[in-house]
Amino acid sequence: MPVTKFDVEEKYSYQNGFDSYMESEAVQGALPIGHNSPQKPPLGLYAEKLSGTAFTAPRHENKQTWLYRILPSCAHPPFVASASSPISSSDSESKLHYIPNQLRWDPFDHESTTDFVSGLHLVAGAGDPTLKQGLGMYIYSAGQSMPEKTAYYSADGDLLIVPQSGVLDIQTEFGFLLVRPMEICIIPRGIKYRVVLPEGQEARGYALELYQNHFILPELGPIGSNGLANARDFQTPVAAFEEDFGTTAFDGPSSWSIKVKFNNSLFETTQKHSPFDVVAWHGNYYPYKYDLGRFNTIGSISFDHPDPSIFTVLSAPSDKVGTAVADFVIFPPRWLVGEDTFRPPWYHRNTMSEFMGLIQGGYDAKKGGKGGFVPGGASLHNVMSGHGPDVDSYEGARNAELKPMKVGEGSCAFMFESCLMVGVTDWGLKTCRKVQAEYNEHSWGGVKVHWERGTGKKTEGQ
């Protein structure tokens, strides 16, 4: 059978809402009415359940989707260990080193020969996918589309993708997602996808894999019923399918290579039918995207710099209320009006760990330029590792005239904040060759003493 070609308008249609119960059918009548698994599902489809939580998870946390597809997912030969990828290649590359040092990376290299999967590099992580606890933090750098007739899924967790450069055209079992820099997307555990780079542009960005729970919108507390990321701005694909199969599951005309990441090792199999054969689906477990430009930023209109939790887009809770395994936090353009206030982030040591990246522009607490914090680079301030503005940012803000001021125009930094101590991989520490050896000295070596010794005299430089 020929592979279906997609109409562009239909291909990038979306349904709106966060954690809503949705349904979509690419062919009218493909969704059974009033049943999930009728004796013979409509149009000769197979019904397949995909669960994202235990069957017995409480109703408000329960996540599952019913897929109506041409052939069931189980119809493939056994997986074998895959030889060829940074995430699988060696225990040493993904071994985690727990160190208290502040780390900053120059922009990671664009790679021309990799695709989204072979260009995924684990930089830091915590916990263990086999226990469904913890997370992994990645840089991806892809110069190629994933080859035709290939698909990938991760059994380890939900992947939050933060593109920094290059558009990702993602074909999923649920339909298509076009994700540009300044947008993010989430591909939940188990869902198969293929990443195409339109017009062969290179793509680079950041990703966070969540081994436990799922992302939710943060509580709004006294903010009220709207604000930060609003539920209606999250977008989910509509069903889109290909017809590529034989008369039985194992005798199709083409060979599809399916890769899976399972406990951070890659396995692969070859099947004779397209995995993108879902004609209809209904449920609340699906991939989605969000445009960061729609974030409703809130801040202080009196004094003092608030905690960055006010910039939380999505949060993955731990079992302890208010404590996240991962918060995804952004620093969008905003007005600063605080009176008698040191406006950039204060100096601090946190019980949470903070991995930061920069999608575009600059960041108000760190200078850019060579050796600074620049788009495509990153930093890590681990549990209780002191950090804060570099000397120039501090002196600038200390002496600034406190007029209302817009900061971050054209910029967007972000943070993966976690309650877990994260380890850094050999790839992150050595192989990537981007660690800035002079980070501490350049940032804080020149921090001045302003102490006045109670003499009433001002110190030099004031």
Ligand SMILES: O=C(O)Cc1cc(O)ccc1O
């Ligand atoms: O370290 C950082 O730059 C991130 C950060 C920003 C902020 O406004 C307050 C605290 C914080 O950790």
Ligand SMILES: [Fe+2]
């Ligand atoms: Fe911080």
